[in-house]
Amino acid sequence: TKLIACIFFNMDGKTSTTSDITLFLSVINGSFILHCEDLVMLRFCLATYINIVKHFRNVFATNGYLLIMPTLFHVYSNVQSNQMLKKAIEYCCRQFYILHRIPFILQMLGSISQLFDSDQSTNIIDSNKIPQLCLFRLLIALEQTNIDAMYDNYFILELVKNDSLTRHRTFNVPTGNTSVVGVLGQGTLIAPTVIKSLDFCYADDDTIFTLLNCFDVCVTVVAYASDSVRSLQMLNVIDILLPKYLEYLKDYTNKNDIQKCGRNEFKQIEKLSITIKTLINTSEWLTRTFTEPKCDTPLDGIYKFSRTSYRLPSIAIDDDSTNRFIDDRTKSRTQDTDELKQASEFRWPRDTLLSIISTFIHFSTQRLNELIKLFHDSTIRIPELLDAKSHIRLAYIAHTLLKLGSFDPITIGCRGIQYYFQKLLPYTNWSDEQLRPALNHLLRRIDRMFIKICKKQITKRCFDWEATAGILNGIYLTIDRHPYIAYFPNLKALISGCIALILNENLAESSHSVPRLNTLIFPKEFSRSVIKLVGRYLLAINHQPNLEALTTNTSWSSANPSSALNFLLHFLLPLLLWMSSEQKDAQKIHSSDISYIITILFNSVKLPLKLATTMGTQNIPLGHLTYQFCF
Template sequence: MDGKTTTTSDIILFLSVINGSFILHCEDLTMLRFCLATYINIVKHFRHIFATNGYLLIMPTFLHVYSHTQSNPMLRKAIEYCCRQFYILHRIPFILQMLGSISQLVDLDQSTNITNTNKIQSLYLFRLLIALEQTNIDAMYDDYFILELVKHDSVTTNRAVHIPTGNMSVIAVLGQGTLIAPIVIKSLDFCYADDDTIFTLINCFDVCVTVVAYAPDSIRSLQMLSVIDILLPKYLEYIKDSTNKNDIQKRGRDEIKIIEKLSITIKTLINTSEWLTRAFIEPKCDTSLDGIYKYSRASYRSPSIVIEEDSTNRFIDDRTKSRTQDTDELKQASEFRRPRDTFLSIISTFIHFSTQRLNELIKLLHDSINRMPELLDAKSHIRLADIVHTLLKLGSFDPITICCCGIQNYFQKLLPYTNWSDEQLRPALNHLLRRIDRMFIKICKKQITKRCFDWEATAGILNGIYLTIDRHPYIAYFPNLKALISGCIALILNENLTDSNHSVPCLNVLIFPKEFSRSVIKLVGRYLLATNVSK
């Protein structure tokens, strides 16, 4: 078959056979060598296909097998070696296709100990990428002689000199000092001919950010954000453990440099996120808003049957049409929410972890030269506040938004670690506090929205404001904070106050959970303490 073809339809059939054989017989060494060598031969022969979308056909199979056979070191190392050859052949296109192909297959639910065999475990994806980073002899050596089965050409050579940096392996000394170099693979793209073949996760993050910047509204952009959200916390923990297990003086400085490089990547990501500041268009009628609340989540104490006013005057067709409209609005809200939620989760986790870790490293190094670097500038903080504002506005008629990890992490992990003494940032915080106050006012106008609202998640937001006041007492004099606290007190005192015009009697039950009430009391106490101490 002509290797210059650019359509995957020509190779799907026999790739499916190889994928099936690999899944069934991956623990047989003979079949393992044959399948992996066949993959490499296919990648080399159809170089144009695999430079664009060919890896989408094989990497899900690779990651599934790798994720579910961690107990087999032979198979694990063979897959890592083969992926390293893929990277040498195509570099960035391989990384992009690998991450894009498995972004929807990664198991994001870490709350249970039950392993979903249909998903790829995020931990093993991270382990594979870390294995690609290794440059020691053991990681580079072809233990199972896979490349011996690969067709030799100008791309695959057996050379005694000029071995690429990333492919340096064991050189055997035979006979009278003759050096025999192992078989090595060269890049298929001449642009990478003089580059080394060392892979780093920082480069992986940079590539993901590049995709987000190039096509921010695309599905691929959301996939790359999800990948960063999965890998970044694990990478930060990995470099921390690596520093603690080795020379703290040397590795500590290296870790600071890595965090500084990551902060540049994060700033770039924020600078390209202007599209996330667009506001969501609210439903035009109240019935649509009520429908979103009824179908999105149930209140922890709301009745199982919600009585609709004027329900006797509706026809069945009208009800079906209304339900369809509500479903469409839920879908639109979800599509609007997800990228912003993932984005805020990435930034908040990085700032929270890095700030604490940098403080630890500076104390351990005892070096006056090392100072706390600026992880985010004022412009980045303002952009983040604008994104949070859009989610808070959506939360007025979509209770799922408030309980999302992104907005919770922002208020509890990023807000307290921001220096709000900067005059440029104060309007942004005032704007957020005003938005929360207006959200409470809007929610409490109707009993159905008040009962179905996620007040437990709102307690997390108030707890984040409490932590911010605790670290920065001067914000107690922000005008909108006083208005917010007064509104929270009014909510608690008027919990069972009902609308006199409502046709259905309201049960005298508590609407707010204990967590919300405690958060309000704690916030009020800290606010009073901050104002009294300042006086």
């Protein structure tokens, strides 16, 4: 290792490519991985890293950190129990930041963006992956400005070559810090060396690192090259860090002086809102719609089975399969794979952006309300986290995903679209006239998506109806917080279409006298969401009857007892049971709607002789039919 270090320092430091130092750095990285818990090797390797960064300043100003930061993060994440090693790596990264500032942050985040462990649902740790929490812990450690965090406990800088970029400096130690004073003595602490920035532009700037700066850097990359790979990596980093940072601010405030730390948290959220607005303003390219596949087979036919679909898709017999040549089948499979890849590349950045914004708005809105109650200051007002332009832009992005969901079963179940409807939509002020067309546009898109999905039986069976229940639940929460949106015309059409879906699915075929229970496609979550949505809609406009108007477009007929029975069992009875329950969100129904329901009951009581005989022969109890839907 010492030989490699000597070779390094005898090389020309003005080179601008990494090809000359890659092999030598591999030796240093290997030695650090093998002997990182040896204090002597730890000091020497970290000091060698700092010397290399100073010597090859041009290389590390562009892409040099890509060669060493993955190694440091792997060691940092795998040896979390070793406090000596953790503090040494944190101190070394602090020196890297002092030397190169923004280029170091960019290269650090870019070098590990593909190494994160995305599976957070299991306790199994993959040593080849980097836990997301480790990145956050390292950045929080860099943010600390106390004397314990700034001090070189293991005298790493003593091994750094002295030149014009290093100098001696005196630290004033607070006398109130008894732990530091007891160890280091009263008065002052002499640090061996302190590194200066390699770029003269940062000469007069302070060396304090904040996570807000990190978010700003990520947004800058997205704004500069929005459709690049690096931009997608920065979106992923924001998605990882932002929820953890908001929770960190909340916990820090609750554990310390609420008045002082709470006001600081309030200001931090305000600054984050500016960053979020900038991120949305630079995402105009995400409003472009996806071009539907030109082949006859939709994307949902390519997926053999969706992970979250309720039932297995039916087998579609291809009459032309025996007449196809092998080359044609190979070409078709290649085309299908390309379309799946295009859909995934289209979906991912939009899904990530919606997840980031929805999480921020949902958490910050609730947290700001809590802080205002704690301040007891009537002069403080909740700031506007997003403006109307940002909300409209997000609605258009969500619209593109809904359109993709018509032929891609994975999209509807993605986290971003679910968070948007369940976390952001209810916390948006839809009384603003500028925003109403955007919401109407979304509701109309959902209704059209249902119509398109149900045209073919195979697409209907492959569709993720459980995830669709989450979208309907988000609309329910939005009506609950903003009852005035019940008067939006497209909402009534959407609810009527949902009722028609569950009724038409359970409608008996002409050859069957009793509705078949083994042909259900919709899961109980979807049916329950429709019932809740109908009940909340009726309450929002309780001064006028609407139940009959909602069911005028369905295929049931009061003159047909079988159709009326289906309408009763799969819609009216579950609706009545829900509204008569003791749940706090259960709704009350209008008297005119009750009269309408009684009329349906009268038409359903007198079963035709053939239907009654069939039910008695097959021993199908009426309660069992109701139970299949409600529970």
